[in-house]
Amino acid sequence: MNEMNRRKFFGASTAVLGLWNLPQRILSGEEGSGDTTLLPGGAAKTAPHTFGYKGEHFLLDGEPFLIVSGEMHYPRVPRPYWRDRMRKMRALGLNTLCTYVFWDLHEPEPGKFDFTGNLDVAAYIRAAQEEGLWVLLRPGPYICTEWDFGGLPSWLLSTLDMQVRTIDPRFLTAGTKYLKRVGEELAPLQITRGGPIIMVQVENEYGSFGHDHDYMNGIRRSIHEAGFEVTLYTVDGAEELEGGTLPDLPAGINFGQGDPAAEFAKFAGFRQGVPRMCTEYWDGWFDHWGEEHHVTSPEVAAQGLDWMLSRGISVSLYMFHGGTSWGFMSGANFDGAYQPDISSYDYDAPLDEAGRPTRKFVLMREAIKKYLRTGTRLPELPTPLAMIEIPRFELRESAPPAGLLGKPVLSEHPKTMEALGQQYGFVLYRKRAAKRIRGRLEIKDVRDYAVVLQGARSLGVLDRRLKQESLEVDLHSGEPLDILVENMGRVNFGPHLADDRKGIVGQVTLAGSVLRGWENYALPMKDLSALRFSTSSVKGPAFWRGQFELSSLGDTFLDMRGWGKGYVWVNEHNLGRYWKIGPQQCLFVPSTWLLEGTNQVLVLDLEPATHRTLQGIKDPIWSTPAA
Numbered sequence: 360m361n362e363m364n365r366r367k368f369f370g371a372s373t374a375v376l377g378l379w380n381l382p383q384r385i386l387s388g389e390e391g392s393g394d395t396t397l398l399p400g401g402a403a404k405t406a407p408h409t410f411g412y413k414g415e416h417f418l419l420d421g422e423p424f425l426i427v428s429g430e431m432h433y434p435r436v437p438r439p440y441w442r443d444r445m446r447k448m449r450a451l452g453l454n455t456l457c458t459y460v461f462w463d464l465h466e467p468e469p470g471k472f473d474f475t476g477n478l479d480v481a482a483y484i485r486a487a488q489e490e491g492l493w494v495l496l497r498p499g500p501y502i503c504t505e506w507d508f509g510g511l512p513s514w515l516l517s518t519l520d521m522q523v524r525t526i527d528p529r530f531l532t533a534g535t536k537y538l539k540r541v542g543e544e545l546a547p548l549q550i551t552r553g554g555p556i557i558m559v560q561v562e563n564e565y566g567s568f569g570h571d572h573d574y575m576n577g578i579r580r581s582i583h584e585a586g587f588e589v590t591l592y593t594v595d596g597a598e599e600l601e602g603g604t605l606p607d608l609p610a611g612i613n614f615g616q617g618d619p620a621a622e623f624a625k626f627a628g629f630r631q632g633v634p635r636m637c638t639e640y641w642d643g644w645f646d647h648w649g650e651e652h653h654v655t656s657p658e659v660a661a662q663g664l665d666w667m668l669s670r671g672i673s674v675s676l677y678m679f680h681g682g683t684s685w686g687f688m689s690g691a692n693f694d695g696a697y698q699p700d701i702s703s704y705d706y707d708a709p710l711d712e713a714g715r716p717t718r719k720f721v722l723m724r725e726a727i728k729k730y731l732r733t734g735t736r737l738p739e740l741p742t743p744l745a746m747i748e749i750p751r752f753e754l755r756e757s758a759p760p761a762g763l764l765g766k767p768v769l770s771e772h773p774k775t776m777e778a779l780g781q782q783y784g785f786v787l788y789r790k791r792a793a794k795r796i797r798g799r800l801e802i803k804d805v806r807d808y809a810v811v812l813q814g815a816r817s818l819g820v821l822d823r824r825l826k827q828e829s830l831e832v833d834l835h836s837g838e839p840l841d842i843l844v845e846n847m848g849r850v851n852f853g854p855h856l857a858d859d860r861k862g863i864v865g866q867v868t869l870a871g872s873v874l875r876g877w878e879n880y881a882l883p884m885k886d887l888s889a890l891r892f893s894t895s896s897v898k899g900p901a902f903w904r905g906q907f908e909l910s911s912l913g914d915t916f917l918d919m920r921g922w923g924k925g926y927v928w929v930n931e932h933n934l935g936r937y938w939k940i941g942p943q944q945c946l947f948v949p950s951t952w953l954l955e956g957t958n959q960v961l962v963l964d965l966e967p968a969t970h971r972t973l974q975g976i977k978d979p980i981w982s983t984p985a986a
Contacts, residue, residue: 407550409551410424411590412590412633412634415632415634415671416634417673419557425668425673425730426493426557426673426674427452427453427674428454428455428456428675429451429455429676429680429709430458430676430677430678431448431679431682432461432682433477433478433483434461434464434478434685434688435681435682435684436680437477437949437951437952438482438951441483442486443714444714445492446738447710447720447740447741449490449491449492449737449738451723452728453679454491455493456492457497457677458480458495458497459498459502459510460480460496460497460498460499461478462500462510462534463507466512467782468514469512470536480541481545484496484545484548484555485554493550493557494548495556496545496558497559498538498541498545499534499563500534500537500538500562501524503563503564504851505684505690505700505704505851506689507783507848507849507851508850508851508856509690509849509852511856513783513849514777514782516858516860517778517780524562524565524569524857525569525571535581535585538582538584542584542585542586545587549587550589551589556589558592559587559591561575561579561592562578562593564594564595564613566595566596566599567602567603570603575593575603592608592611593609594610594613594638595610595612595613596612596613597614597622597625600626600630609634610629611636611637611638611639611675614639614640615644615655616642616659616663617659619663619672623635635671635672635673636672637672637673638675640674640676640677641677642678642707642719642723643681643708644707645700647691647692647701648699648701648847648936649938649940651942652943652981652982653707654707657717657718657722660722661722661723661725662726668727668729668730679710680708680714681704681708682704683702683703683712683935684704685933687884687933689702689704689848689935689936690848690850691847691848691849693853696824696825697807699848700848701943702937702943703943703946703947707719709723713746714744714914715743745911745913745950746915747909747911747977749907749973751972751973751974752905752973754960754973755905755971756892756893756904757896757904758891758893759897759899760902760963762890763889765880767789767880768879768881769879770877772867772875773863773867774786774879775862776860776861776881777860777861778860779879783846783883784885785844785884786843786846786863786882788880789839789877790839791839792838795835796832796833796869796870797832797834798870798871799829799869800818800829800840800869801829801867801869802821802842802867803863805828805863805864806823806859806864807822807823807845807846807861808820808821808924808965809821809844810845810965811832811840811842812840812899813840815897815898815899816899818830819832823847832869834869842863843882843900844862845965847936884926884963887928890961900963900965903971904961904962905959905960905971906958906959906960907957907973907975908957908958909953909954909955909956909958911955912953913953914948915948915953915976915977916945916947917929917934917945917946917948918945918974919937919939919945920944920980921969921970922962923939923964923965923966923968924937924938924939924940924965925963925965925966926963927946927960927962927963928960929948929952929959929960930952930958931959932952934947941981941983942983943979943981944980960973
């Protein structure tokens, strides 16, 4: 579409929407979101701008502005890589970064906040501004995003009758305190104060959960009280707008590849004469353990983006770059059965998990280039980051998890993880057996994966995904019954997120009799220094230790084929979960977590394996689950 046709389509007063309406400093690839002054240390601060909306258009400094955004989350990307990914956003042609704020990470314990290191969200947003990006902020308090408990802190579940995402005053009070603390960090970075934040979202897809506008207004008040004065907005599916929107706020809709015309037709049936925006354009999808790896069409993704841009519809790519849900942080769905998410958040996005442009990136870039001001060039991609291979090495030493056991909590019945004051990891439940017993062991509501042991002898496993709750056992006298239960991620979407406590939630019976008198051992796996390794092979669940040497650094993927199920730590960084059932068969290791010289690897494996070796490879491996 040439400049004359653009003027005819959008109207003479709105001829230069969005991308071509940005300050020339940004369009030419220089840093800064508009006119800038240099601060000590070289940081750029933007002169104050205005942002709002009138009729069908968002307005930047009083002129129509098309938001072309990409979602990327600071906890899923190592801090040294933030700017690399942001520069790739600019190279794609995006003018805005969109991010959630993660309550559970920032307030891991009530009243104890952390905004340091990779959680320094203010530094993340300042970096976005310096790289020429505006910011859409999504502080929640609920965020979904395939993250444990949808970003809500697990300590909320220690209050048994608390109703999350409702007007329950205990939830609103906790959420308000969190949002106030977020405001202390981020309110100074609003566009009204010279920062890049142009809009702040109220809650998240609430229409898919409830219809309580009193609750939504309560969250809006909390956001205002936290110091946010920019435009607020809501986000929902096109069929859930009635429940999740507020009548005086802009409303965005979320959808995937397919028919954007049909989605915006639904929106038009709900509201007209307002800015239109696809607030989450699902250009890929996430994966569950034991299911297929999702791959979507680059051509269809680019066509949908082109369709929206050609009609002056704002859009945010979900995801631009997914990254990794490190450690224990991936969430789960519940659709008839429990569906835990994998650790990779590759999402089949325009940038893969390692931050490399894909064909989807190339085609979307071509689509965006059609709508740039004449003579404008997009910035070039930054120099690719190094990828390395690591020759296969052996893990010769092992240690039993029992080395991490501290003092047990005694109880009549098993206690949940939350009742033990624990967030993530495992709980070991121990029951002393006075005599030999044979019969059916039944564990009501095990969450989420249990390994049943007596000493080093494995009696079987119970998998919540498969609705397994019992197995036949033969318990010998003199040795305790151990049930090692793994939290595989709290449900992050739908009604089941409200009560997805972990560990053993119900009673345990053996041969029809309730087992009473339990020792509950918390195993959060935060500190592994108490493990005692030897070259004697440990039977049953065990930690395995090995080393590899590097003369130069680069990103890599650890090939986990041949192992069973568990977690991997490299130089004390928890890379996340692996499981032989797939589809994920490797774990991403960023170069920033590697060392020149000796590197240490720990693998916790819950299941028998075919070998105890690892290697680093340059590309991820996705398997097709067995039928």
